[in-house]
Every structure is written in C-alpha cells, then in structure tokens.
Amino acid sequence: MAEQNTLRGILYMVLATIVFSAQDGLSKHLAEAANPMFVIMVRYWAFMIFVTVISARSPGGLSAAVHTKQPLLQAARGVLLVLEILVTVWAFTLLGLAATHAIFACYPLLVVAFSGPVLGEKVGWRRWSAVGVGFLGILVILRPGLSVIDPNALVALVAAGMFAAYGLMTRLASRKDPATTSFFWTGIAGGVTACAIGPFYWTGFSASDWGLMGILCITGAGGHYLLIKALETAEAATVQPFAYLQLVFASSIGIFFFGEHVDAWTVTGAAVIVGAGLYTFWRESVRKRRA
Known part of the structure; x- marks a missing residue:
C-alpha cells in the first residue's frame, strides 16, 4: 500500500510539473501580448477563488485558515511571491523558458545555503559542497570572463533568489502555523497585492488571448x-x-513552440545544478531518517 501511495504521489508531481510548464508557456505568450503585471492580476483572481474554496473545505474551515500567529510574516510571503512571479514572467519574455528554468533550478541550493543563518539549521560539509558545485553550474551558464554577462540572465537569477527567500519564509512560518493557513495567506495577501498594482497596467487581451487567459x-x-x-x-x-x-x-x-535555442553551455550548467540539487534532496532525506 505504501509503495502504491508513493507511485501515486510521484505521478501527481509529474503531472503537476507538466501543468506548470504549460502555464509557463501561456504566461510567456500572454505577457508578450499584454503587460506581465496585468496577466498576474487576472491569474490571481482565479487563485484567490481556488484558495478560498480549498480553505473552506479544510478542517476548521475559513476561520481556522485565516487565524495566524505571525500575520506580518504571512503577508510578506504572499507579497514576495507575487513579485517573484512578476520577475520570473519578465525573465520568460527576455530570456526564454529554457534558459530561465536552467538558471532558476538553483533555488533549492540557495535555500540550503541560507537555511543555516536564517533558520538556524545545521548544514554539513556534503551539502555545502553541493551548493558550491551548483554555483559552478551557474557560472557555466553565465560564463563570466568568456563574454559579457547577459543582464537578462541576471533577471532569472534574481527570480531564483526571490523564490528561495519565499521558501525560507514558508519554512519559518510552518513553525507556528499549519500548511492550510500559509496556503490561504499566500493566495489572499498575494491577490490583494496584485489587485492593488494590476489596474495601473490594464491592457486587455484579444478575444483569443482571453480564452488562453482562462486556460492559464x-x-x-x-x-x-x-x-x-x-x-x-x-x-x-x-x-x-x-x-x-x-x-x-x-x-x-x-x-518547439517559441523557437528557442539552448546551447551546450546552458545544458551543461543546468545538468550540474540539477545534479547538485538532487544530491541535497538525498542528503536531506538521509538526515531526517537519522533524526
């Protein structure tokens, strides 16, 4: 039974990555057709409804989801995620999906690197070594010294740093609040922020793009x-x-859909980053089993 649950969980995760990838492609197209902030605002309309429905159906209902012992931290998480999505979608339009994700893959390593000073967690030499290897992978992609660093690549790197900060704040929030509370505040605080900024960038869509926005x-x-x-x-x-x-x-x-080109440097750097990230996940599981 446990094995079946594991396989089902892996299937859910693989399907989630496929859906999120399609979402990234739609976001890139729509952000090029309109303003990225406008796209994110409309996207958050649906996300707020989804969060509210899920929270209402969770144990304790909406009243339990709303209650938090750290409202400033939870609100800051929601705001940061909106800004991170904005920067990431911007990177999609500047750099493309492939190169952006190659750089963005380093965010788990950034979480490991800062989990010590921010969360007080112990990071052993093996995981520090993996972080160092992952940093080399970033250098392979950026190639400083061989050419002028593409400033667009730095946008993707900033997005990865923002998402790592969001992950750290989420782990910090989980010490006092349940996951349902963090999920609710992510959607509502982020949605309020998007709705406060988005109208200033209202551009609208064509009829076909509104259909794609619905799919998004x-x-x-x-x-x-x-x-x-x-x-x-x-x-x-x-x-x-x-x-x-x-x-x-x-x-x-x-x-296949946007005609992007991925060079050997980017593929190599991404492989190094992913390998280092997988190693940190493995070491984390080993550490938890020992604990």
Whole structure:
C-alpha cells in the first residue's frame, strides 16, 4: 500500500510539473501580448477563488485558515511571491523558458545555503559542497570572463533568489502555523497585492488571448491541486526531486513552440545544478531518517 501511495504521489508531481510548464508557456505568450503585471492580476483572481474554496473545505474551515500567529510574516510571503512571479514572467519574455528554468533550478541550493543563518539549521560539509558545485553550474551558464554577462540572465537569477527567500519564509512560518493557513495567506495577501498594482497596467487581451487567459487560470488551480495531492500522498523528500522535470518540459515548450535555442553551455550548467540539487534532496532525506 505504501509503495502504491508513493507511485501515486510521484505521478501527481509529474503531472503537476507538466501543468506548470504549460502555464509557463501561456504566461510567456500572454505577457508578450499584454503587460506581465496585468496577466498576474487576472491569474490571481482565479487563485484567490481556488484558495478560498480549498480553505473552506479544510478542517476548521475559513476561520481556522485565516487565524495566524505571525500575520506580518504571512503577508510578506504572499507579497514576495507575487513579485517573484512578476520577475520570473519578465525573465520568460527576455530570456526564454529554457534558459530561465536552467538558471532558476538553483533555488533549492540557495535555500540550503541560507537555511543555516536564517533558520538556524545545521548544514554539513556534503551539502555545502553541493551548493558550491551548483554555483559552478551557474557560472557555466553565465560564463563570466568568456563574454559579457547577459543582464537578462541576471533577471532569472534574481527570480531564483526571490523564490528561495519565499521558501525560507514558508519554512519559518510552518513553525507556528499549519500548511492550510500559509496556503490561504499566500493566495489572499498575494491577490490583494496584485489587485492593488494590476489596474495601473490594464491592457486587455484579444478575444483569443482571453480564452488562453482562462486556460492559464485553470492550469494554475489544477497545478496547485496536483501539487497538494502529491505532498498528501507521498513524502516530500520522495516526490520533490521530480519537480526538476519542469526544466525538461518547460524547455521543450520553449524550443518547439517559441523557437528557442539552448546551447551546450546552458545544458551543461543546468545538468550540474540539477545534479547538485538532487544530491541535497538525498542528503536531506538521509538526515531526517537519522533524526
């Protein structure tokens, strides 16, 4: 039974990465057709509805989801995620899906690097070595010294840093609040922020793009649902490594639908980063088993 649950959890995670990759492709197209902030605002309309429905159906209902012992931290998480999505979508339009995801793949290593000073967690020499190797992978992609560093690549790197900060804040929030509370505040605080900024960038869509925007909203809710099911069905340490498949799926969408080109340096650097990230996941699972 446990094996079946594990396989089902892995399937949910793989499906989630496929959905999120399709979402990235839609976001890139729509952000090029309109303003990225406008796209994110409309996307958050659907996300707020989804979060409210899920929270209402969770134990304790909405009243339990709203209650938090750290409102400033929870609100800051929601705001940061909106800004991170904005920077990431911007990177999609500047750099493309493949190159953005190649750089973005370093965010788990950034979480490891800062989990010591921020969360007070112990990071051994093996995981520090993996972080160092991952940093070399970033250098392979950016290639400083061989050419002028593409400033667009730095946008993707900033997005990865923002998402790592969001991950650290989420782990910090989990010490006092349940996951349902963090999920609710992510959607509502982020949605309020998006709705406060988005109207200043109102551009509208063509009729066909409004249809694609509807699909984007559905895939957003669907992807989060599959991710929740994956983490409910199997252990996080088991399914999390499969999240790297988003790099493969999103890159494929970029190559086949947007005509992107990925050079050997980017592929090599991404492979190094992913390898280092998978090693940190494995070491984390070993550490938890020993504990």
